[in-house]
Amino acid sequence: MNHLAVEQITKTFQNFTALKDISFSIEKGEFICLLGPSGCGKTTLLRILAGLEMPNAGGVLMNGRDMTHLPPAERNFGIVFQSYALFPNLTAAQNVAYGLNPKQFSKKQRKATALENLKLVNLEQMADRYPAQLSGGQQQRVALARALAMNPEFLLLDEPLSALDAQVRLQLRNEIKRLQKQLGITTVMVTHDQEEALSMADRMIVMNNALIEQAGTPQEIYDRPHSPFVADFIGAVNFVGDQLIPNGEKQDVAVRPEHVTIHTHPSASSLPTRVENLEYRGSSYRVVLRQTTKDNVLYADIDTDTFKQQPLAVGEVVYAELQEDKVIFFHGQPEPITTKQPVLT
Amino acid sequence: MITALQSLFSREPVVRQSLSKDAHIQRILLLLMFVGLGTTIILPVIELLKRAMQNTQGEYIGAENFITYFSSPSLFQSAVHTLSVASITMILSVSLAFLFAYAIERTKMKGKTFFTYMALLPLFAPTMMYGIALVYLLGNNGVFTTGFFGLFEQWFGWQESDFDIYGFKGIVISEVIFTFPQAFLILKVSLSTADQRLYEAADTMGAGTLKKLFTVTIPSIKYGLVSAFFVSFTLSFTDFGAPKVVGGQYNVLATDVYKQVIGQQNFSMGATVGIILTIPAVIAFIVDQRIQRKQSSISSKATPYKTPSNPVRDRLFTAYCTTITIGIITLFLAIIAAAFVKVWPYDFSLTLRHFGFGSVAGDGLQPFYNSLIVSAVTAVIGTVVIFIGAYLIEKSRHLAWVRKVSYFLSILPIALPGLVIGLAFIFFFNQSAISIPFTSMEIANPFQWLYGTMIILVLANIIHFYSVSFITATTSLKKQDAEYEAISETMKVPFYKTFAKVTVPLSWPAILEMMMYLFVNSMTTISAVVFLYSSEWKLASIAIVNMNDAGDIAPAAAMSLLIIMTNIIVRVAYETIVKSIKKRKVGI
Numbered sequence: 023m024n025h026l027a028v029e030q031i032t033k034t035f036q037n038f039t040a041l042k043d044i045s046f047s048i049e050k051g052e053f054i055c056l057l058g059p060s061g062c063g064k065t066t067l068l069r070i071l072a073g074l075e076m077p078n079a080g081g082v083l084m085n086g087r088d089m090t091h092l093p094p095a096e097r098n099f100g101i102v103f104q105s106y107a108l109f110p111n112l113t114a115a116q117n118v119a120y121g122l123n124p125k126q127f128s129k130k131q132r133k134a135t136a137l138e139n140l141k142l143v144n145l146e147q148m149a150d151r152y153p154a155q156l157s158g159g160q161q162q163r164v165a166l167a168r169a170l171a172m173n174p175e176f177l178l179l180d181e182p183l184s185a186l187d188a189q190v191r192l193q194l195r196n197e198i199k200r201l202q203k204q205l206g207i208t209t210v211m212v213t214h215d216q217e218e219a220l221s222m223a224d225r226m227i228v229m230n231n232a233l234i235e236q237a238g239t240p241q242e243i244y245d246r247p248h249s250p251f252v253a254d255f256i257g258a259v260n261f262v263g264d265q266l267i268p269n270g271e272k273q274d275v276a277v278r279p280e281h282v283t284i285h286t287h288p289s290a291s292s293l294p295t296r297v298e299n300l301e302y303r304g305s306s307y308r309v310v311l312r313q314t315t316k317d318n319v320l321y322a323d324i325d326t327d328t329f330k331q332q333p334l335a336v337g338e339v340v341y342a343e344l345q346e347d348k349v350i351f352f353h354g355q356p357e358p359i360t361t362k363q364p365v366l367t
Numbered sequence: 368m369i370t371a372l373q374s375l376f377s378r379e380p381v382v383r384q385s386l387s388k389d390a391h392i393q394r395i396l397l398l399l400m401f402v403g404l405g406t407t408i409i410l411p412v413i414e415l416l417k418r419a420m421q422n423t424q425g426e427y428i429g430a431e432n433f434i435t436y437f438s439s440p441s442l443f444q445s446a447v448h449t450l451s452v453a454s455i456t457m458i459l460s461v462s463l464a465f466l467f468a469y470a471i472e473r474t475k476m477k478g479k480t481f482f483t484y485m486a487l488l489p490l491f492a493p494t495m496m497y498g499i500a501l502v503y504l505l506g507n508n509g510v511f512t513t514g515f516f517g518l519f520e521q522w523f524g525w526q527e528s529d530f531d532i533y534g535f536k537g538i539v540i541s542e543v544i545f546t547f548p549q550a551f552l553i554l555k556v557s558l559s560t561a562d563q564r565l566y567e568a569a570d571t572m573g574a575g576t577l578k579k580l581f582t583v584t585i586p587s588i589k590y591g592l593v594s595a596f597f598v599s600f601t602l603s604f605t606d607f608g609a610p611k612v613v614g615g616q617y618n619v620l621a622t623d624v625y626k627q628v629i630g631q632q633n634f635s636m637g638a639t640v641g642i643i644l645t646i647p648a649v650i651a652f653i654v655d656q657r658i659q660r661k662q663s664s665i666s667s668k669a670t671p672y673k674t675p676s677n678p679v680r681d682r683l684f685t686a687y688c689t690t691i692t693i694g695i696i697t698l699f700l701a702i703i704a705a706a707f708v709k710v711w712p713y714d715f716s717l718t719l720r721h722f723g724f725g726s727v728a729g730d731g732l733q734p735f736y737n738s739l740i741v742s743a744v745t746a747v748i749g750t751v752v753i754f755i756g757a758y759l760i761e762k763s764r765h766l767a768w769v770r771k772v773s774y775f776l777s778i779l780p781i782a783l784p785g786l787v788i789g790l791a792f793i794f795f796f797n798q799s800a801i802s803i804p805f806t807s808m809e810i811a812n813p814f815q816w817l818y819g820t821m822i823i824l825v826l827a828n829i830i831h832f833y834s835v836s837f838i839t840a841t842t843s844l845k846k847q848d849a850e851y852e853a854i855s856e857t858m859k860v861p862f863y864k865t866f867a868k869v870t871v872p873l874s875w876p877a878i879l880e881m882m883m884y885l886f887v888n889s890m891t892t893i894s895a896v897v898f899l900y901s902s903e904w905k906l907a908s909i910a911i912v913n914m915n916d917a918g919d920i921a922p923a924a925a926m927s928l929l930i931i932m933t934n935i936i937v938r939v940a941y942e943t944i945v946k947s948i949k950k951r952k953v954g955i
């Protein structure tokens with residue numbers, strides 16, 4: 023039985039469709055990322071899971087039990103928002119203990135629970151600080167501790183890292199992931215950052231225009247994107263359909279820049295190109311190539327060591343080869359066409 | 368408007384959430400607020416509209432009253448008078464206020480805090496006071512009219528001159544003083560945000576001072592300017608206090624309403640004039656709603672304005688602000704003198720006897736105490752009701768359409784002049800039966816007992832000053848994270864606990880501002896309550912008018928002074944508390 027199942031959810035706002043017939047399910051202890059460009063409906067979906075929005079149709083099942091109608095308080099979700107939403111007039115400990123009912127827990131118990139959860143996020147020494155006295159990253163960790171203090175069955179994270187600086191973001195990324203595994207808590211995180219999703223998710227769900235484009239492990243999605251949208255949204259990609267298939271559409275076939283190799287001599291399957299630009303990226307170079315015979319641009323990523331052994335100069339004519347086994351076909355692999363016989367004009 | 372209505376009523380079917388206890392409480396509160404606003408705003412206004420279309424016998428006569436009004440020269444003349452007063456006031460007040468606000472926000476002049484407080488001083492006084500002060504300065508026995516009681520004649524050969532203060536001039540001067548602080552506040556806010564980059568760009572292109580004024584400064588405050596023009600126009604268009612005191616034979620709409628209702632007991636014609644009185648405010652309301660939608664806040668990339676050094680400019684503006692300040696102080700000095708001098712202009716020895724209010728028209732200090740009670744009750748109950756209302760509209764996620772309509776009802780009173788609220792209240796609360804709109808059903812009026820009580824005065828004040836307080840509350844609530852309520856809900860914390868532990872503590876400055884605003888305005892207002900007071904609940908502002916009518920001008924000045932002093936004390940208390948709250952708050 024699925025731990026959490028979303029069944030055919032549809033949501034419209036006035037003239038705008040936010041979600042169209044969305045279904046998926048989550049196993050216990052999984053870390054799921056809902057990924058997509060802004061406006062794709064991912065936050066709406068999260069709010070429907072939490073019971074803060076109601077769908078126009080469809081349902082949410084928890085351990086097989088229909089909970090579509092339940093108000094947020096009865097769903098047992100912990101939630102963390104992008105804005106932290108910490109109460110500024112309460113200390114970190116008071117924020118974390120906020121949901122603990124005084125009728126059920128003594129003052130001492132509440133204090134202990136607060137400290138325990140602050141300890142989880144390594145902030146027990148900050149218990150008496152007010153949010154304004156904490157950094158952004160610390161505030162978000164308090165928000166996380168607050169969400170965990172209620173011992174929720176699910177954790178919902180709504181772009182929790184988007185408001186933070188790049189370095190803090192990386193650090194908190196690891197911390198969230200570590201906590202999630204340690205507590206084994208089923209987690210759904212919304213993000214528009216593909217790198218974040220790739221690095222954190224057990225499984226990711228890529229959304230666009232109110233629909234699920236593809237669901238799968240980060241590796242599956244990166245290696246075998248089902249649509250040009252997914253290929254383009256996650257990682258960089260060259261669309262080369264018109265190169266490889268006679269009368270093909272450009273968007274039919276794709277290859278990632280790291281799967282393009284550059285040679286100084288032509289081969290039967292290589293494309294003659296001219297180096298148009300070189301972008302240094304630290305560990306690699308992105309080489310912008312323009313085909314000499316056509317006006318197409320092709321990106322190739324060459325790691326810095328390789329590049330040093332065989333430096334390229336702008337204007338130089340080189341031969342690009344697409345690694346055959348890495349080429350992505352979106353509409354099933356067409357028959358006789360392989361990269362061995364590129365259709366050149 | 369049509370699309371707004373469509374979106375209000377077109378709703379997709381939504382899966383229903385089972386209602387928690389919280390949801391039930393919120394829904395009940397929302398419906399109570401909705402019914403409350405409907406009963407105290409919409410039903411009285413409908414009653415007013417009905418009366419305007421009846422003759423004195425209560426028969427339906429359509430637009431007959433309006434035709435009578437516009438075809439009778441004496442009545443129509445008032446409309447022309449009022450338009451002239453409001454137009455001239457608007458131009459003078461906004462020009463003066465613009466220069467003053469510019470001096471405060473865009474120069475390096477010294478003494479800005481002092482000048483700001485001086486500019487706001489007129490806010491604490493009832494409009495009758497400006498009239499009374501003018502009479503003492505420029506009236507028949509006024510300080511300037513008599514050339515400082517003959518002193519000027521001895522010194523400079525100044526002849527006594529007649530300033531002809533009763534009438535158009537007196538009203539316009541009073542209204543300019545009355546609307547000046549309002550226009551100043553609006554323009555001060557507009558001028559306080561400016562994008563330095565635009566001025567730098569203009570400088571690099573060699574634009575001169577005047578060119579910058581018209582190409583950068585004015586465009587960036589245009590919405591504030593429009594708003595200041597409208598506020599000055601509608602306030603002076605609908606003011607009752609000043610024309611009552613210095614209007615003389617110069618009739619305006621506001622005094623006409625009063626004369627029709629109180630003098631001639633012609634309620635239908637009173638209602639008709641009341642509706643005419645409302646027209647500019649309604650236009651301003653519609654324009655303002657449209658402007659607000661267009662008004663984009665200043666770009667987040669804007670760099671704050673750096674005032675360039677210019678000693679000549681600073682000296683000129685200091686001179687200007689000093690002149691205005693002297694003018695304002697002179698008014699208040701005149702009132703103080705009037706209140707303490709035995710028999711103006713014959714016996715200048717000082718006395719406290721005007722504060723006894725022992726004459727026929729006065730009722731001792733009782734009206735002042737009444738005003739204190741009514742204002743305090745208005746401030747407390749008004750703030751509680753309006754703040755909770757704003758909270759529900761802003762933060763609840765239930766009954767979306769009730770919230771939308773309630774929002775509209777909450778900002779609607781800003782378009783209703785006080786006199787119209789007062790008149791609509793008499794019609795509604797004084798009738799024996801209420802007919803339910805759009806039906807032919809009638810029920811016995813359950814509110815009739817309110818008529819003549821203190822409660823109706825409080826209610827009229829709350830409605831009269833509802834919108835501004837509501838906007839203060841809403842602005843403060845909007846600044847708080849929209850997810851506080853969501854967080855509490857997922858953590859099973861009842862909404863009222865979060866309201867008490869988070870929302871209210873974070874809103875203290877706004878809550879105090881609302882209380883202060885409601886109190887100060889309830890102390891000075893006359894327009895709404897003039898139709899609603901009973902002999903038992905006579906208010907200070909009404910006593911001023913009555914005493915002034917009876918020729919007891921000195922006690923009227925004394926009463927004005929009491930109101931002003933009370934309001935200044937309340938304002939100082941407010942500022943002190945707000946300052947200490949801001950100091951205490953570490954977390955915010």
